[in-house]
Amino acid sequence: MATTQSTSKKRKATSSGANGSKPDLPEVPAEKLLEFYRQMVYVRLFEEACQRGFRQGRIGGYLHVYIGQEAVAVGLLDAIQEPDRVITAYRDHAHALLLGSPPNAVMAELYGKGTGLVKGKGGSMHLFDVPNKLMGGYGIVGGHIPLGVGMAYAMAYEKTGGLVQLYFGDGAIHNGAFHEAANLAGLWGQSGLSPTLFILENNQYGMGTSVERATANTDLGSKFDSYGIQHEKVDGMDVVAMYEAAHRLSEQVRTTGVPFAIEAMTYRIAPHGAADFLEKYRSKEEVKEARQRDPIGLLEARIIDSKSGDESTLEAIREELRPIIEESVTFAEESPEPVLEELYTDVYADS
Amino acid sequence: MATMTYREAIRSAMADEMERDERVVVLGEDIGLYGGTHLVTDGLLDRFGPTRVIDTPIAEGGFTGAAIGMAMMGMRPIVEMMTWNFSFQAADQIIQNAAKLRYFSGGQASAPLVIRGPNGGGVQLSAQHTHSLEGFYAHFPGLKVVAPVTPHDAKGMMIEAIRDPDPVLILEAGALYGTKGDVPDEEFAVEFGQARVAREGSDVTLIGYGRQVNMLLKVAEKLQDDEKLSAEVIDIRSIRPFDEDTLVESVKKTNRAVVVEEQWRWFSVASEVAALLQEHAFDYLDAPVERVSGAEVPAPYARNLEAAAFPNENQIMDAVRRVAYRRV
Numbered sequence: 228m229a230t231t232q233s234t235s236k237k238r239k240a241t242s243s244g245a246n247g248s249k250p251d252l253p254e255v256p257a258e259k260l261l262e263f264y265r266q267m268v269y270v271r272l273f274e275e276a277c278q279r280g281f282r283q284g285r286i287g288g289y290l291h292v293y294i295g296q297e298a299v300a301v302g303l304l305d306a307i308q309e310p311d312r313v314i315t316a317y318r319d320h321a322h323a324l325l326l327g328s329p330p331n332a333v334m335a336e337l338y339g340k341g342t343g344l345v346k347g348k349g350g351s352m353h354l355f356d357v358p359n360k361l362m363g364g365y366g367i368v369g370g371h372i373p374l375g376v377g378m379a380y381a382m383a384y385e386k387t388g389g390l391v392q393l394y395f396g397d398g399a400i401h402n403g404a405f406h407e408a409a410n411l412a413g414l415w416g417q418s419g420l421s422p423t424l425f426i427l428e429n430n431q432y433g434m435g436t437s438v439e440r441a442t443a444n445t446d447l448g449s450k451f452d453s454y455g456i457q458h459e460k461v462d463g464m465d466v467v468a469m470y471e472a473a474h475r476l477s478e479q480v481r482t483t484g485v486p487f488a489i490e491a492m493t494y495r496i497a498p499h500g501a502a503d504f505l506e507k508y509r510s511k512e513e514v515k516e517a518r519q520r521d522p523i524g525l526l527e528a529r530i531i532d533s534k535s536g537d538e539s540t541l542e543a544i545r546e547e548l549r550p551i552i553e554e555s556v557t558f559a560e561e562s563p564e565p566v567l568e569e570l571y572t573d574v575y576a577d578s
Numbered sequence: 579m580a581t582m583t584y585r586e587a588i589r590s591a592m593a594d595e596m597e598r599d600e601r602v603v604v605l606g607e608d609i610g611l612y613g614g615t616h617l618v619t620d621g622l623l624d625r626f627g628p629t630r631v632i633d634t635p636i637a638e639g640g641f642t643g644a645a646i647g648m649a650m651m652g653m654r655p656i657v658e659m660m661t662w663n664f665s666f667q668a669a670d671q672i673i674q675n676a677a678k679l680r681y682f683s684g685g686q687a688s689a690p691l692v693i694r695g696p697n698g699g700g701v702q703l704s705a706q707h708t709h710s711l712e713g714f715y716a717h718f719p720g721l722k723v724v725a726p727v728t729p730h731d732a733k734g735m736m737i738e739a740i741r742d743p744d745p746v747l748i749l750e751a752g753a754l755y756g757t758k759g760d761v762p763d764e765e766f767a768v769e770f771g772q773a774r775v776a777r778e779g780s781d782v783t784l785i786g787y788g789r790q791v792n793m794l795l796k797v798a799e800k801l802q803d804d805e806k807l808s809a810e811v812i813d814i815r816s817i818r819p820f821d822e823d824t825l826v827e828s829v830k831k832t833n834r835a836v837v838v839e840e841q842w843r844w845f846s847v848a849s850e851v852a853a854l855l856q857e858h859a860f861d862y863l864d865a866p867v868e869r870v871s872g873a874e875v876p877a878p879y880a881r882n883l884e885a886a887a888f889p890n891e892n893q894i895m896d897a898v899r900r901v902a903y904r905r906v
Contacts (some may be wrong), residue, residue, distance in 0.1 A: 283869075287585070345684030355683035363683060367674050372677060373643020380644060384603075384629060401785060407640025420629065432679035573685040574719050574745035 257535030262303075263466045264530060265544050267297040267422035267523050270321040270546075272552045273330060273499070277320065277337060277351075280556065281501040286337045288350050289366075293321040295496030298522035299428055300325055302469025303392060303489075306477040310382065310389025312360050314375040316396060318428075319364030327359040327476035334555035340562035347565040348573065368433070369395065371403030376408045379423040383484050390422040390480045398433020400447050405577050406454075412486040413454035419484030423454070426476060427488060428463065430495035434436055448490040456486050463493030464522045467529065496521065580763055585755040587729035588694070591736035593766070596626055599654060602669060602740060605632035605641055606695075608656030615660050616696060616755055618648050642668035642693065644750055646676050646745075649672040649691040654740055658694030659881040662749060663707050668693075676745040677720030692739045696752025698788060698840050699724065699877050702884055708877030710841035712787070713850075715747050716818040719775035725749040727791045731761035731815055732852035734768030741767065749817075753790040771819035775828070782898050783828040783849055786838040787814040788888065794838060799895045804895075807902060817847060825851065826858045833864040838889050865901040870894050 255263075274292035281290045293300070300321045307313065307326070313324050323333050328344055336343030338350050345355050352366040365371035375393030382389045399405055415421040429447055431438055438445050448458040459476070462468040469491060476487050494517040498506055506514075518524075530536045530553060572578055582590065596602045603719055604619060608814075610633040622707035623631040634641040638659065644654040660667050665672065676689040699708030716723040722744055726732040732750065777798050784794040791813045798809035810828050814821070829835050832894035835855055838849040850868040873887040899906045 314647075343684075345682065345686065348684045349682040353682040355686045357683075358688040363679070363687060365675070367670060370670055370674055371642070373671065374639050374647035374650065376640075377644030377647025377649075377655075378651050379647075381648040381653045384648075384653065385651070404639055404643065407635075407637035408643065410635060410637065411640050411644055418629070520584070573681045573683075575680070575722075576688065 231363050243309060252471055255470070257533070259373055260526065260530050260533070261533045261540065261544065263301055263470070264523070264526055264541065265302045265548065266325055267466065267526060269548050269551070270297045270301070270324060272548055273555070274320060275325060275331070276334070276552050278497070278501065280337065281454065281485050285560070286351070286512065287339060287354070288530065289317070290337070290501035291318040291499065292497045293318055295517065295521065296428060296430055297321060299426070299438045299463045299471050299491040299493050300464035300528070302466045303426060303558060305470050305475040306473035307360065307392065308389065310387040311360050311392065312378055312382070312389065313392045313394070314362045314371055314378065315364055315394035316368065316371060317364055317366045318396070319352070320505055322364070322394070323354040323356055323361055326356060326361050328354065328356040328361065330531060330551060330555040331558040334558065335557040335562045338559035338562070340559055341565035341569065342558070342562040346569060349567070369399040370402035371395070372399065373408040373411070376412045376415070376423055379412070379421050379486070383420045383422055390424055390477060392424050394426045394428055394432065395439055396425065397429040397431065397447055398436070398441070400427060400450055401433070401441055408450060409456060411414040413456045416456070416485040416529065421486045422480050422484045423486040424480050425451070425486060425488035427490045428493055429490055430493045432495060432508065433501070434499050434531045436509065441577055448488060451488045456488050458488035458490060460490045460492055463491030463521045466522060466526055466527055494520070579760045581758050582759050582761050583755065584732050584751065584759070585616065585618050587733035587761050588736050588750065589620070589622070590730045590761075591620070591733040591740070591871045593622060594739060595740045596622070596630065597834065600788055601652060602654040602656065603632060603648070603708050604656045604658065605631045605634055607634055607636055607660050609633060609658050614658065616752065617753070619658060624654065625810065638664050638667035641674065643671040645691050646671060646679070646689045649658065650679070651845055652685050654732060655691045657691060657693040660691060662697045663709050665693070665711065672715070672721070672745070672747070672749050673718050677718045678680055680744070681720060688743060690743050692736070692746050694736070694748035694750060697749035698752060699884065700753045700789070700888065702879055702881060703877070704879040705876035708852070710788070710839065710872070712749050712817045713841055713846045716847070720745070721748065721818065722746040724770060724815060725751070725788045725817060727751055727754065727813055729757070729761050731768050731774070733761050734766055734899055735770070735815070738767040738770060739848060739867050742770070750898060751786065754792075770816045771821050772816060772817055773821040773824040774813040774826065775810065776813045777811040779808040779832065780807050781807040781832055782834040782836065782902060783825070783832045784809050784811045784836050784838065784894070784898070785814060785825060787817065787847070788840065788895065790838045790840060793889070793891060794894070797891050797898070800891065801898060805899065805902070805904060807898065811900070814847070816861055817826040821896040822854055822858060825855065829859040830862045833862055835863070836868045836870060836894060836897045836901060838870045838894055840872050840888050842874055843869055844874070846871060865903065868901050869898050
């Protein structure tokens with residue numbers, strides 16, 4: 228498995244605050260680093276299994292995998308507390324898995340089975356696990372952003388003390404829904420009614436359109452300035468940077484009810500979707516270069532450099548995960564399709 | 579019984595529910611300080627404060643989407659569309675999120691919100707500010723769409739909508755905000771999916787909803803006087819869910835039907851009603867179902883052109899004469 232090979236050319240992880248701050252990264256205990264490693268490899272292996280399932284024709288529709296972006300969700304979701312909620316777009320497998328959705332149910336959903344997380348009605352783009360705080364994956368670029376802001380309003384109104392982690396990609400920031408929602412969040416934040424942690428997952432491409440080809444103002448975080456929302460750029464390939472920012476900023480958002488935006492600088496190593504085989508919009512060299520900063524490779528280097536573990540520790544973690552992923556595939560393959568009666572349920576409360 | 583205007587009926591439903599249930603909030607453009615463009619929400623800000631009566635910027639997609647998010651978390655938001663014409667800006671939220679959330683989440687999430695505002699034309703607002711959108715929104719499974727015409731139904735349907743676990747769109751008869759009617763003093767609600775027989779008759783069934791119902795009642799009187807025809811008038815009032823039975827039962831009695839709507843005919847409510855009647859009452863029909871609809875043009879401004887673009891009493895009378903095989 229090439230993706231989890233240790234990389235020798237580790238670059239120094241950087242984290243620069245767009246608003247001038249440049250927090251020092253904390254010393255993270257070995258067990259925490261290893262836990263991050265476990266989670267990131269868990270997502271990676273799951274996504275690779277999804278790609279295989281798609282190529283075999285067992286997964287239908289669209290398939291958007293998270294390969295290359297694992298550090299973002301792993302670091303951020305570490306800061307989730309009981310009353311918090313998460314909402315994201317269609318690249319949502321990692322969020323479900325990391326919040327605790329059973330891998331069998333997630334894989335079964337992708338396979339369109341009745342045992343799937345949403346009973347085979349949503350597929351890859353619409354993973355929901357409300358008991359585990361995931362308020363959904365959404366398929367229309369930008370369309371879920373207003374929902375997240377409304378959820379945050381409700382949480383402040385009900386005095387839950389929670390926040391919303393609201394994920395969206397760089398492609399969505401050019402959509403009107405983002406601007407309308409960010410404006411509301413900034414406005415409502417003035418009364419402490421918008422505990423929203425915006426997470427702009429800047430993976431450099433909205434589908435195949437690079438940031439430079441989508442806007443004249445390529446400093447995407449600065450778009451939040453228009454709405455009075457503070458923001459910070461964080462190295463989205465470095466799980467420790469994401470983890471540090473997540474805890475520090477979540478606390479701030481929770482206690483003030485004022486929104487904040489993290490721009491996670493990441494890279495989609497995998498194609499946009501499973502049907503994106505040509506990748507005419509970027510060079511092989513660019514992807515190869517990005518792989519040098521594969522977030523899993525960076526973390527492996529950090530673990531080994533800090534003597535938090537050695538190659539055998541890491542291999543043991545990978546070995547522990549492989550059967551879990553294999554089991555999810557077997558479960559999905561063997562699960563029955565949804566019963567046809569399900570076609571007409573869940574349209575209305577009484578249907 | 580109290581006599582109140584259509585406008586007051588809606589306001590009193592919202593206020594009663596806000597009093598009863600703290601999860602109910604109202605949001606929209608100029609609904610607070612301004613009192614609402616049509617004064618429907620007038621006074622609510624003073625009573626319930628700015629966290630429950632939320633003035634929004636002019637960004638229908640944003641605040642409708644936010645209301646859906648609130649509803650997902652258990653609140654009961656009421657969105658005021660200043661007019662339904664602006665709802666195209668929010669159509670992605672209404673159709674792609676509110677209507678389908680329950681389904682694509684496998685029943686885990688839902689959006690119990692109300693979106694209300696004036697629908698239809700008749701006050702010279704021309705093309706961009708004149709639409710009847712019941713057919714458009716009722717097309718989508720997952721939405722409920724209602725169009726009350728009396729103050730009684732405006733209040734009862736508003737209360738039902740707020741308590742409904744699914745998204746409900748209330749298409750108000752904007753031209754009728756000032757009309758008066760009797761409304762019960764005690765708590766009540768009007769169940770969806772039940773048409774209302776507004777006038778009983780035996781010779782022909784006139785079917786409509788919204789402000790057309792008032793015109794149909796006038797036409798029914800005229801038919802009695804001029805043609806000695808007894809017309810039954812049915813107010814559909816709930817477009818989705820839809821009450822087929824009341825319509826079919828009426829046609830079994832009268833054997834003739836004319837369906838009237840302000841919206842365009844193609845792919846419209848009247849067309850659906852005509853299809854339903856031929857499916858379920860074919861053997862009882864003595865004439866093809868007639869549809870009287872809006873002219874197939876964007877709404878014009880000039881008073882005479884606008885009047886010509888909407889159904890009028892003469893067109894309906896003629897349609898009735900045709901189904902009754904009388905001289906037109």
